[in-house]
Amino acid sequence: MPDDMRPVWIIARREVRDQFRDWRIIFPIIGLTLLFPFLMNFTAQQILDFARGYGADIVGERLVPFLMMIVGFFPLSASLVIALDTFVGEKERGSIEPLLNTPLQDWQLYTGKLLAAIVPSLTGSFLGMAVYLGGLGMQRVPLPELELTLLILVLTMVQAVVMVSGAVVVSSQATSVRAANLLSSFIIIPVALLIQGESVLMFWGTYATLWWAVFGLLVLAVLLVRVGLAHFRREELLGREIDVLNLRWGWRTFRQQFTGGAANLRDWYFKSVPVAVTRMKPAVILTSLFALVSIGIGAAQFQYFQVDIPTTDLGGSLGQVVQLLPTLSARPMLLIWLQNLRVQVIGLILGVFSFGILGFVPILAGMGISGYLIALLANNGIPALTAITAFLLPHSIFEIPGLILATAAVFQFGILIATSNTEKTIGEVAITALADWAKIMVGLVMPLLLIGAAIEAWVTPQIALLLLS
Amino acid sequence: MILAEGLTKKFDDFLAVDGIHLDVPTGQVLTLLGPNGAGKTTTVRMLTSVLRPTSGTARVAGFDVATEPERVRASVGVLTENHGLYRRMNAIEYLEFFGSLYGMSAGDRRKRSELLLEQFGLADASYRRLGEYSKGMRQKLALVRAMIHNPPVLLLDEPTSAMDPESSRMVRDAILSLRGNDRTIVVCTHNLAEAEVLADQIAIIRRGRIISYGGLAEIKRRFLGDPQFEIRFAAPLVGAPDPGEAVRVAALGPDWFRYSTTDPNRQNPVVLRRMMEQGLAVVSLQETGQSLESAYLEAVNQVPDGVNHA
Structure with missing residues (x-):
């Protein structure tokens, strides 16, 4: 591992380990990763049978990849909570300053925390999708094509990066966890709209357009990471204490x-x-x-x-x-x-x-x-x-x-x-x-x-x- | 080891630190005294390259705080005002985490962690979750964290604030032994008795400015005048004793008298000799009435209250 990346890894590893000791994070991830996919399997089977009864096979076929996308997306909600807490949460708990006093460079600290917020949720997301696909296989439901599966995996990944990098930007700029949670609507609302749009495309079957969505999200993710790094300042983390809208x-x-x-x-x-x-x-x-x-x-x-x-x-x-x-x-x-x-x-x-x-x-x-x-x-x-x-x-x-x-x-x-x-x-x-x-x-x-x-x-x-x- | 010239920090319109000059050589302890909001923490944060000075320069352990921030931070151990620990970690994990961020090898981290935990009486709690630690234990662990990489400079903000007397003594002894090992230490404290024990230099900060800077004796003399001493005798005095012309008699009691002198090192032995020559049985000679607290209160009261505006 390059020397510059070592501190990034140290930060990420500590945070991930810390998350896995917090039952408030573990339980929802386990639920969404292991239990929710089975519920979706059941739903898929029921709707497939129902749709077939009316000769609407296409509805069922389109539903299978759509549910895979949903199964993959749900564990990402945990990543938002984790990411929103990364900087401002540590600031409120008073543990950020010792970290800022170490020889870490800003980008190392920022990237470490970014990775720590992305990796566990994304792992949960992929695991959930694997469980879902495994369940479909066991129920002998036809699996989505390889290209479509890959598309959903990539889409989930870029969505995770966009959400987390946006939330980390919010966390590094907010003055309190409360403020960060309030500001998170700037992430939740666009992502909700995005998911709705993707769902429409998924049912419409215009998968090529979804690749464009992947590209757009990738650009947005890069820009969000760039913005986060560009405006991350230790001084600001310690300097601002109160949420006051200073209109003057x-x-x-x-x-x-x-x-x-x-x-x-x-x-x-x-x-x-x-x-x-x-x-x-x-x-x-x-x-x-x-x-x-x-x-x-x-x-x-x-x-x-x-x-x-x-x-x-x-x-x-x-x-x-x-x-x-x-x-x-x-x-x-x-x-x-x-x-x-x-x-x-x-x-x-x-x-x-x-x-x-x-x-x-x-x-x-x-x-x-x-x-x-x-x-x-x-x-x-x-x-x-x-x-x-x-x-x-x-x-x-x-x-x-x-x-x-x-x-x-x-x-x-x-x-x-x-x-x-x-x-x-x-x-x-x-x-x-x-x-x-x-x-x-x-x-x-x-x-x-x-x-x-x-x-x-x-x-x-x-x-x-x-x-x- | 620490050299600051004209160090200034402005937050929008608020002038938090205004042109501070510091010169702390290796092996000395500087104590920063001042009321809440005086600018002590801001000064420490600038010296650790966490805050960027608005103007002025500072070098810590030979590195410029503005242009070599990573090197400065690698050379400094900081005990912060809020030492918020990671509550789900144990002490060993916590210290190993910080040790690794300072680039220490796994062996060094473990050895140093165990040594310091033993030294500060935390060895038995090494594997307990930090969330279960008492306030004093957390404070000690935060101090251990500041020392984990054996830095040449220590910046300690209220190092004994949450500790019981025994632990405070332990920490003070540790600071004094570190000074003996050529460490340079800056201590921010409200505990003036502690400052008196620890400080080689004292800087009193008020409204972002150093209003007094120097050795303990110098500060006392500046604000309280020459040091006063009291001699107590075995029997009541018959007439006023004659301590000589080099000292000034301040007060006289039935079996004691007080005097002030500009040069106690030279004059106190002379006074004692004269008392004995006059056949007076001296029971004790001690400095009196000039605590750092009195000097500090005198100093801060000379500057009126108000808000600093840039």
Whole structure:
């Protein structure tokens, strides 16, 4: 074993040994590992017989792997409890400080505790699935295919890593076990939704999609471990003692970052906002590339979803659109603007829970659909250039940069959260990253989208009418 | 062995430690005294590289606390204020766990654990679950843990706070014998009698600042004036005795008198000789009325209450 890993192993071994001396952990794991699978065997057999009675064999067949997934998932619930206790529990019991005084490096301590939370539950999980499969074998119920079994095993493993690494992040940042338990809903709710989604896919039989879920969870697990390591600080573990929502401090931190020390609006626009944009230059470049690629992917979808659209009376249809959108009428313009803003806020919410990654969804979807529509129009006799000029170009000159900036700002938020920062707490990093996002939104994205919405409501239909009637 | 210059720690707006200077040579015991919240624990945590100083520098056992934290921690044994032990482990397992984190071999860990448990009277409880230990036993075991890797520097926060008199004596003796073995020891304590016994140097901390730093005699002199001595005689005095011009008579009783001197090492033998020359039968000569407690209270009362703001 490499010397660097030895302390990791020492920490993990002690913790695992300690867990196996605690009946409050042992009994549920034994129950979920050895007894629950038999209950699931019984359930599987009953439902198979019931479904066969109605000729719905497929329901029974899909149920067998689904129950395997559930049997594997239940012991993981113990890992959440263990992981939530890792740091903050030791802090409350006063045993963390002697550990922090040893020559352990932060990553060694963190990884040791992470392993200690994952390994016993995962072992229980695999054992439970083995018991379940063994029970099925004994009842002569057809076992799931090898690839599907492997898929469920890998899925369970990445789920365990995601849950535990998320809980360890919570535990290392929370001020008390109570706070950690309250914050665990940020793990439990998404995982519950995930399990529901996976169940649907499992019954639907779209196992290839589940491999994508594995990939997504793997990325999330890596990011969560990275975030945990990046923001793990001994000092913070000992420093914070009480759970107080310090709104004044939060607002002051936000305000400082948002204004960037600017004395007036002009200063803010010409100094603070450009600094924020410069900081997220790589994110802007990456977002632009993704946007271009998604246009291509969208256009390529035309071959799978071919639709014939009547182009004979295009002028008439466009004329109706123009009548619906009278020039300088505020309502359609505001509706478009608010819709675009709403999408950006959804992008932020998705991004916050996925380190910026799902923040790409709105722009990828928008650009993909645009690509598809251009291909559709081009294949229905309207040249691509004309289609772009008529339907997209006038307002997209403003809208697309706005969307790119908004997406990049969400991605930048994720990057900042996942980046080590020895000067700030994770809360401070989150607040300042949010302030940067708000700065980009208020300073650039909202005005750009407003101009874009005005052009989209008042100018684009006129140009389309002019070019295509 | 411990050298700190301008060590400062700020928590947001709160200035916990404000520009502390320390210089503790090998083989000396420094006692940190101060009221609760004075900054003693924060200072110790900075010296163990657990807290990063906001400014200033410190070297412990030759290593920089900011740039060589692992080496500092490997060279230091720390008894923390909260010594929360792992309640489901026994003492041997516990010490072996910490010994292994300090990179000790299995043989060394076992040998040292047994030796220290024996020394601190815990050998009989070696295989008992730590959850069954009394408060004093836990405290002793935490001290043993701090010493398991035989560190050159020991930082002890309230080492005898939960102990009975016998155990306290045992721990004090252990600290004194470690000092004799060229260990450098920093003790944070509220027990001033203990500080008087242990300390080579005393630092009184108040509101994050060292308000007095020096040897025991120096601290007493600074806050209470010259040391006072009392001579008691076998028979009542007839007239005032003459101790000489180098000392100042502070009080006179029927069969005793008190005097103060700036240089007791030189003047006390002179005074005794003069008493005998005057035919006075001396029963005892002892220092009186200048406890560390008096000096400490005098020192801390000179600094007004309040909160430190950066």
